[in-house]
Amino acid sequence: MPRLTTVLFSTCLMMAMPGAHAGGDASKGHARSAMMMAMPGAHAGGDASKGHARSAVCAACHGADGNSTNAMWPKLAGQHEAYLAKQLRDFRTGTRKDPGMSAMAAPLSDDDIANLAAYFSQQKPK
Numbered sequence: 001m002p003r004l005t006t007v008l009f010s011t012c013l014m015m016a017m018p019g020a021h022a023g024g025d026a027s028k029g030h031a032r033s034a035m036m037m038a039m040p041g042a043h044a045g046g047d048a049s050k051g052h053a054r055s056a057v058c059a060a061c062h063g064a065d066g067n068s069t070n071a072m073w074p075k076l077a078g079q080h081e082a083y084l085a086k087q088l089r090d091f092r093t094g095t096r097k098d099p100g101m102s103a104m105a106a107p108l109s110d111d112d113i114a115n116l117a118a119y120f121s122q123q124k125p126k
């Protein structure tokens, strides 16, 4: 049944690439899908440029590139991506609590968190 095989195959492809959608950047989708295939079960890895766009509100405390100059606020630049993502998820669920950060993390989606973690982890600590 060649037709059924074709349908099954394209369905599998779509499931394998949840990041791909109409209007997306195919090269990024490709990079992302390769990464997901290489690391099944590991987090997919965020899109740093999207994280940058989302980070304007974070800059007030953490600095535009994650290099906070105020000792009240931690530096995020160069921190491990998986660690940053975990902290943001923990703030969002309330596992980790801070009056300011819990409010900042509450509206973030899983994609926002992955993208922000990718962006800040790729900045150079100063």
Ligand code: HEC
Binding pocket: 054, 055, 057, 058, 059, 060, 061, 062, 072, 073, 074, 075, 076, 084, 085, 087, 088, 097, 098, 100, 101, 104, 105, 116
């Ligand atoms: C109002 C100031 C403020 C803003 C705005 C803010 N943060 Fe924070 N952030 C903090 C403080 C204060 C802490 C330390 C909290 C603590 O002591 O547990 C923190 C901690 C963190 C941590 C954990 C760092 C570590 O080393 O454990 C991450 C990750 C983080 N913020 C990401 C973000 C992101 C992403 C945004 C933007 C969506 C953001 N923050 C916006 C004040 C802020």
